[in-house]
Amino acid sequence: xxxxxxxxxxxxxxxxxxxxxxxxxxxxxxxxxxxxxxxxxxxxxxxxxxxxxxxxxxxxxxxxxxxxxxxxxxxxxxxxxxxxxxxxxxxxxxxxxxxxxxxxxxxxxxxxxxxxxxxxxxxxxxxxxxxxxxxxxxxxxxxxxxxxxxxxxxxxxxxxxxxxxxxxxxxxxxxxxxxxxxxxxxxxxxxxxxxxxxxxxxxxxxxxxxxxxxxxxxxxxxxxxxxxxxxxxxxxxxxxxxxxxxxxxxxxxxxxxxxxxxxxxxxx
Ligand SMILES: [Zn+2]
Ligand SMILES: [Zn+2]
Numbered sequence: 001x002x003x004x005x006x007x008x009x010x011x012x013x014x015x016x017x018x019x020x021x022x023x024x025x026x027x028x029x030x031x032x033x034x035x036x037x038x039x040x041x042x043x044x045x046x047x048x049x050x051x052x053x054x055x056x057x058x059x060x061x062x063x064x065x066x067x068x069x070x071x072x073x074x075x076x077x078x079x080x081x082x083x084x085x086x087x088x089x090x091x092x093x094x095x096x097x098x099x100x101x102x103x104x105x106x107x108x109x110x111x112x113x114x115x116x117x118x119x120x121x122x123x124x125x126x127x128x129x130x131x132x133x134x135x136x137x138x139x140x141x142x143x144x145x146x147x148x149x150x151x152x153x154x155x156x157x158x159x160x161x162x163x164x165x166x167x168x169x170x171x172x173x174x175x176x177x178x179x180x181x182x183x184x185x186x187x188x189x190x191x192x193x194x195x196x197x198x199x200x201x202x203x204x205x206x207x208x209x210x211x212x213x214x215x216x217x218x219x220x221x222x223x224x225x226x227x228x229x230x231x232x233x234x235x236x237x238x239x240x241x242x243x244x245x246x247x248x249x250x251x252x253x254x255x256x257x258x259x260x261x262x263x264x265x266x267x268x
């Protein structure tokens with residue numbers, strides 16, 4: 001079995017928004033960045049010695065614009081099929097991110113007002129519609145795509161047999177990477193408790209390295225400690241009826257009127 005190397009392809013800034021290149025027997029790209037970042041991604045793929053036409057698969061982790069924004073363009077540039085989960089088909093087919101954005105903290109509240117976040121992307125139809133765990137060894141990487149719902153209903157992660165977990169927005173770095181190595185929530189989660197359950201299920205599989213859409217790779221042991229503290233914090237917020245929730249999503253999070261007020265100790 002050949003070792004699969006995972007390299008970050010920064011799309012915005014040094015690592016504020018990342019796609020990833022998986023160098024297995026054949027290359028796979030995970031995530032497609034913001035709208036218009038196809039050429040930047042393809043240039044970086046080539047800089048790693050890979051002919052973009054050799055890319056076998058594009059995996060889109062979820063229906064937010066900073067992850068699927070250039071998927072259609074990247075498919076044209078590489079010729080590779082796109083795999084994405086059925087539960088986020090709405091955003092993929094409309095070219096608009098899942099709405100409303102439900103902030104996890106001050107950063108999310110600030111970003112929700114940013115008009116760039118709401119600019120539409122080119123819509124696309126996934127070639128492979130995911131509904132469950134999916135082996136990707138036929139595409140050149142020994143590993144599997146695993147549904148990890150919560151951040152959005154259709155969020156997925158990719159775990160290689162070497163222990164690299166490419167996790168999209170399951171967890172992020174503080175301030176989108178300004179504090180590298182420090183785990184935090186990304187700016188938005190549709191269902192924070194469901195996301196945390198997905199994160200803890202992935203940690204239970206014992207990944208060796210955790211690659212995320214926002215910031216540097218994270219140490220799974222440190223993320224595990226953060227996840228335990230986050231479980232307690234969310235439990236306290238849920239008890240006070242202060243977890244944001246999308247109407248009709250999940251029973252654990254009671255709906256609150258309007259935007260929830262910031263809480264002390266909230267991370268971004
Ligand atoms: Zn996201
Ligand atoms: Zn993101």
